[in-house]
Amino acid sequence: MMSFRLTLRTAGRVLMQLRHDRRTMGLMLVVPSVLLTLLKFVFDGRSDVFNQLGLLLLGIFPYTSMFLVTSVAMLRERESGTLERLLSMPLHKLDLLLGYGLAFGAVAVVQASVAAAVAYQLLDLQVQGQVWAVLLIVVSTAVLGSSTGLLTSAFARTEFQALQFAPAVIIPQLLLCGLIWPREEMAGALQALSDVVPMRYAAEALAEVGTYPLPTNTMWRDFGVIVGFVVVLLVLGAVTLRRRSE
Amino acid sequence: MPGEDKYSAAVVEDLVVHRGRQPVLRGLTFRVEPGSVTGLLGPSGCGKTTLIRSIVGVQRIRSGTVTVLGEPAGSPRLRREVGYVTQSPSVYEDLTIRQNVRYFGAVYGATARAADATIEAVGLAELSTALVGRLSGGQRARVSLACALVGDPTMLVLDEPTVGLDPVLRRDLWQRFHTLAAGGTTLIVSSHVMDEARRCDRLLLLREGELLCDDTPANVAESMGTDSLDEAFLRMVLSAEEEVAR
Numbered sequence: 204m205m206s207f208r209l210t211l212r213t214a215g216r217v218l219m220q221l222r223h224d225r226r227t228m229g230l231m232l233v234v235p236s237v238l239l240t241l242l243k244f245v246f247d248g249r250s251d252v253f254n255q256l257g258l259l260l261l262g263i264f265p266y267t268s269m270f271l272v273t274s275v276a277m278l279r280e281r282e283s284g285t286l287e288r289l290l291s292m293p294l295h296k297l298d299l300l301l302g303y304g305l306a307f308g309a310v311a312v313v314q315a316s317v318a319a320a321v322a323y324q325l326l327d328l329q330v331q332g333q334v335w336a337v338l339l340i341v342v343s344t345a346v347l348g349s350s351t352g353l354l355t356s357a358f359a360r361t362e363f364q365a366l367q368f369a370p371a372v373i374i375p376q377l378l379l380c381g382l383i384w385p386r387e388e389m390a391g392a393l394q395a396l397s398d399v400v401p402m403r404y405a406a407e408a409l410a411e412v413g414t415y416p417l418p419t420n421t422m423w424r425d426f427g428v429i430v431g432f433v434v435v436l437l438v439l440g441a442v443t444l445r446r447r448s449e
Numbered sequence: 450m451p452g453e454d455k456y457s458a459a460v461v462e463d464l465v466v467h468r469g470r471q472p473v474l475r476g477l478t479f480r481v482e483p484g485s486v487t488g489l490l491g492p493s494g495c496g497k498t499t500l501i502r503s504i505v506g507v508q509r510i511r512s513g514t515v516t517v518l519g520e521p522a523g524s525p526r527l528r529r530e531v532g533y534v535t536q537s538p539s540v541y542e543d544l545t546i547r548q549n550v551r552y553f554g555a556v557y558g559a560t561a562r563a564a565d566a567t568i569e570a571v572g573l574a575e576l577s578t579a580l581v582g583r584l585s586g587g588q589r590a591r592v593s594l595a596c597a598l599v600g601d602p603t604m605l606v607l608d609e610p611t612v613g614l615d616p617v618l619r620r621d622l623w624q625r626f627h628t629l630a631a632g633g634t635t636l637i638v639s640s641h642v643m644d645e646a647r648r649c650d651r652l653l654l655l656r657e658g659e660l661l662c663d664d665t666p667a668n669v670a671e672s673m674g675t676d677s678l679d680e681a682f683l684r685m686v687l688s689a690e691e692e693v694a695r
Contacts, residue, residue, distance in 0.1 A: 212552060212555045220544055283541070287507060288596070291506065292556050
């Protein structure tokens with residue numbers, strides 16, 4: 204039986220663990236703003252480019268950091284034996300996974316809010332859409348990163364291996380999502396491939412928010428696809444959690 | 450039918466477990482009385498941990514049956530009834546003692562007050578706000594024990610719980626085990642320390658995945674014509690080896 208109470212307790216426990224690691228928290232909150240500032244100066248005088256890229260990077264930072272922090276946290280849970288303990292206890296697998304998703308989703312809200320505040324207020328990022336729409340897409344993308352990390356950590360034995368999944372998962376998505384090169388100009392096979400790349404929907408949704416003052420149907424559809432990916436990844440993650448092992 | 454045995458806390462029949470192609474347990478059969486302390490002894494690598502994992506229900510078994518409290522080991526109802534303490538402490542290093550015990554307690558449905566009382570019972574009340582990562586090995590072992598005790602289990606399965614503890618703590622811990630057993634809890638404790646064997650109601654001696662003996666400590670010593678359990682086990686292992694050699 205799933206229990207909302209235990210999902211919340213698990214999320215609370217994960218957040219408590221993060222709170223004891225102040226340096227990681229600090230890095231997660233500060234680095235996106237620093238990188239956005241760097242981007243601003245790189246495209247000094249090309250505010251049109253900064254507006255476009257800045258918004259997209261606003262979405263990719265939380266995705267990346269939540270992916271990394273979740274896969275390492277989950278791997279530690281396996282290595283320390285706490286995962287085996289939890290699986291021998293009356294805890295539903297989805298309580299555990301949703302707890303992780305919820306905790307890192309909450310961190311993503313803070314992270315994205317700080318980065319967005321810096322981008323809007325200090326760096327003068329110009330976005331047509333409303334702030335809540337930006338945050339909605341950014342946070343759902345971060346939760347997507349978190350659930351991807353939960354799944355890939357099942358295929359890693361060590362923290363080194365878990366981190367090696369980061370470039371393997373993130374860079375192909377960056378190449379295919381339309382950020383580096385327009386999807387319309389890719390070869391047919393690559394275009395088809397890019398349709399199953401989760402980050403493409405995040406990139407498209409953010410581009411919509413950047414271009415139109417009101418949420419578009421495309422944005423809502425992309426948001427739905429992102430949520431769909433999250434659900435599928437969490438269910439796959441639950442399948443990798445075995446109560447019995449060799 | 451093993452499942453119909455109402456008078457045994459655990460019934461193991463013809464249990465065979467392989468790891469890869471290697472047989473680890475080669476057809477074990479024994480019963481565990483409710484409210485007793487059963488010692489599981491044998492040289493390292495003899496299959497103690499695998500047997501313990503089979504009783505908890507986290508080990509994939511090849512054949513035979515393991516019935517705990519009238520149900521197949523690992524069935525959902527048992528997750529509430531069976532407490533499991535792994536060999537290396539499986540607790541969160543980046544949480545305090547209290548945060549650990551309260552979280553695992555919440556999964557069992559125990560209140561915060563019950564969690565605090567359990568911390569007190571393992572003698573860690575004064576350290577309850579200390580991070581587990583800063584504790585000594587013996588203290589961590591007790592936190593891990595508290596995280597299982599907090600669920601008030603009907604059966605408590607402990608894998609080498611006294612490794613790294615000083616003699617005073619070892620004695621305290623064994624006193625606690627006997628108090629629990631007097632209250633009706635069934636305990637299965639693995640160990641390789643012979644003076645601990647004397648404190649058990651019944652001993653199971655394992656060697657290379659086979660049961661060498663299943664008797665009370667007094668009978669074990671007597672049958673080998675010695676009053677030292679150490680010597681008795683040595684003779685038992687040697688005579689088993691002679692038999693293999695012949």
